[in-house]
Amino acid sequence: MRTLCASTLIGEFFIIGFAGLVAMKDPDLSTGTVWTVCGIAMFLSVALCGVITRPGGVALGWALQITLIASGVFVPTMFFMGALFALLWWASVHFGRKVDEAKARFAAQAGRPDAA
Numbered sequence: 001m002r003t004l005c006a007s008t009l010i011g012e013f014f015i016i017g018f019a020g021l022v023a024m025k026d027p028d029l030s031t032g033t034v035w036t037v038c039g040i041a042m043f044l045s046v047a048l049c050g051v052i053t054r055p056g057g058v059a060l061g062w063a064l065q066i067t068l069i070a071s072g073v074f075v076p077t078m079f080f081m082g083a084l085f086a087l088l089w090w091a092s093v094h095f096g097r098k099v100d101e102a103k104a105r106f107a108a109q110a111g112r113p114d115a116a
Contacts, residue, residue: 001096005061006049008092012068012085013045019075029074041067058093065089 020038023029044064051057065086072079 001093001100002053004092004096004099005052005058005089008085008088009045009049009052009061009064011088012064013042015081015085016041016045016068019071019078019081022075022077026074061089061093 016038020034023034023038024031041064044060048057048061048064052061065082068078068085069082072082
């Protein structure tokens with residue numbers, strides 16, 4: 001699960017950066033505010049890669065997905081991109097858990113319970 005989720009989060013890192021470039025063109029938003037918010041979101045997306053398997057890691061990932069969708073208020077394209085990445089996040093968590101379960105099952109059948 002960690003690999004799939006981390007891949008999605010790294011993709012979000014780049015999308016957030018590109019959204020910041022688009023948001024800079026809005027005359028109602030200050031450049032400092034845009035990059036402060038984007039910088040924090042980009043940092044969180046990378047930091048979540050390290051804590052995804054800990055308790056609450058997946059929930060924090062969902063919070064980031066909701067925030068990405070909500071950022072569509074400022075950059076309308078982010079409604080679509082946020083929804084797309086929320087779908088990717090769901091798939092990463094769902095199928096990642098299935099892969100982890102299959103790995104554990106195969107390791108147990110091979111007599112190596114510590115290999116999962």
